[in-house]
Amino acid sequence: FSRRQALKPTATNVGELVDDFSVLLQHTLGETIYLQKQLAEALPPVLVDRNQLETSLLNLALNARDSMPRGGRLIIRTELYRKLANSNSFTDLPAGEYLMLSVRDEGEGMTAETISRAFEPFYTTKPAGVGTGLGLSMVYGFVKQSGGGIEIRSRLGEGTTIRLIFPVVHETPSQQQQHRLRLKQDGQQAQVLLVEDDIGVRQFVQRALHKMGYTVDLAENGDFAWEKLQQTKQYQLVLTDIIMPGSMSGLELYSRIRQDYPETKVLCMTGYSEQVDSTLSEQHLLRKPFMRNQLAHKLQELLKAEYA
Numbered sequence: 001f002s003r004r005q006a007l008k009p010t011a012t013n014v015g016e017l018v019d020d021f022s023v024l025l026q027h028t029l030g031e032t033i034y035l036q037k038q039l040a041e042a043l044p045p046v047l048v049d050r051n052q053l054e055t056s057l058l059n060l061a062l063n064a065r066d067s068m069p070r071g072g073r074l075i076i077r078t079e080l081y082r083k084l085a086n087s088n089s090f091t092d093l094p095a096g097e098y099l100m101l102s103v104r105d106e107g108e109g110m111t112a113e114t115i116s117r118a119f120e121p122f123y124t125t126k127p128a129g130v131g132t133g134l135g136l137s138m139v140y141g142f143v144k145q146s147g148g149g150i151e152i153r154s155r156l157g158e159g160t161t162i163r164l165i166f167p168v169v170h171e172t173p174s175q176q177q178q179h180r181l182r183l184k185q186d187g188q189q190a191q192v193l194l195v196e197d198d199i200g201v202r203q204f205v206q207r208a209l210h211k212m213g214y215t216v217d218l219a220e221n222g223d224f225a226w227e228k229l230q231q232t233k234q235y236q237l238v239l240t241d242i243i244m245p246g247s248m249s250g251l252e253l254y255s256r257i258r259q260d261y262p263e264t265k266v267l268c269m270t271g272y273s274e275q276v277d278s279t280l281s282e283q284h285l286l287r288k289p290f291m292r293n294q295l296a297h298k299l300q301e302l303l304k305a306e307y308a
């Protein structure tokens, strides 16, 4: 949607964001879609709202998946793009250095008509109830507000490439260091126990927690988590999946922790469609798939709260 939203642009390493996010993305896309990353090394950062960039990637990936009903390859690529003054691409942008993020699929492609209308809000070729026509217009709005550009390359039967470019920012080394420090301080060195049976989600969340500065211990299910708690007792927070193999579900773990370790906060992760027990308030709930920022925000809120 191209309506103006409050963006919080920060200097962002897009390759790193793609790398982190791809784990959850692959999980969301399912097994018939093979996600491939082609990430250039040592690209300069760009100034974008990370949340919106993640949401954009998700929208592009879901479109790619929809175009490949029998499965196929989805390629996410980052590279440096030097736009020349006389270039035929991205003609509305000044010449200069940009970071290009492209999402390519091997799907059914688009007609010229669809290409020309794809960014329009509510334009969709999908059946009612499936398409909203809001995915690409959201991405378009975000890219434009970030000072970037977006182009579609597609032909019917030959797949689609959506190319986004963002102006690069050249940070000095000390700015970069400050940036990293700020990220670290968010975590306040809290000790977190992460309880999750799915290895993909576990790795994604573990890396995200590390980057926020948390110290992370892992448990593969509720039973192991309970053992760890009894041995260690010093977790400020337990982040747990709800449905896991073993004798103790996340919900049960949650109520036992509240009873025996009231100082320890608990945040439960759950799939979008799962019914959640009404004993669990929104404060203690994080719906999957979630973005790194949403996780960071939830954790900070919960750790700040006196009674939770």
Ligand SMILES: Nc1ncnc2c1ncn2[C@@H]1O[C@H](COP(=O)(O)OP(=O)(O)O)[C@@H](O)[C@H]1O
Residues within 6 Å of the ligand: 059, 063, 064, 067, 105, 107, 108, 109, 110, 114, 118, 123, 124, 125, 126, 130, 131, 132, 133, 134, 135, 136, 137, 159, 160
């Ligand atoms: N990767 C793609 N491959 C083929 N067609 C696409 C792709 N991405 C977008 N489209 C076309 O653009 C239209 C608009 O996309 P979007 O704004 O995300 O809305 P929606 O996905 O809800 O239809 C889609 O209905 C489809 O026709």
Ligand SMILES: [Mg+2]
Residues within 6 Å of the ligand: 059, 062, 063, 133, 134, 135, 136
């Ligand atoms: Mg869409």
